[in-house]
Amino acid sequence: DAGVIQSPRHEVTEMGQEVTLRCKPISGHNSLFWYRQTMMRGLELLIYFNNNVPIDDSGMPEDRFSAKMPNASFSTLKIQPSEPRDSAVYFCASSFFGADTGELFFGEGSRLTVL
């Protein structure tokens, strides 16, 4: 079975440009998470969805960040306008809410560099 699929794997952009990161969760999972990882701050939870509904976006750093989940098989994280401090690896993860293990399955990440 396919795991969580993220695109692009790498993105280099200039400050002020719009960035859109995409995620396809594992089929059948009903929770989706966006994380950001940096050396300084570690792995931070930005936002998560249950059944396509945003539940907690308190981790979203600024209004420049937005996330959507229009259906059960697709989510986007958008940064507009991007800034150099947004450079990080962005991970999407999915899980089945209610499963005993509560295991999160992560994608391979999208490495963003903002110049």
Place this chain on the structure above:
Amino acid sequence: TQLLEQSPQFLSIQEGENLTVYCNSSSVFSSLQWYRQEPGEGPVLLVTVVTGGEVKKLKRLTFQFGDARKDSSLHITAAQTGDTGLYLCAHRGPGANNLFFGTGTRLTVIP
């Protein structure tokens, strides 16, 4: 604010040595999870500990949950180069299925 502090932050050891890494907090948790992240990949779940004092073994890895459910440790016996990676502990948030990660221990096993 990081509720979970992991130590050491970095650890470099020779193949065959034993090691222990720690995950500490002043908060009580219903459970803790351990993940391993290899370079260029996302974290992968190793184990979930639920009961205070619980010990779980996964081949050469031994996980323990503190009696008070505030801390956990991971002991690796006879480390191998394949154990190299970032080890993360994590706890559940109020939403029950959101997960917050600790600061991480970056382990390098030298051949």
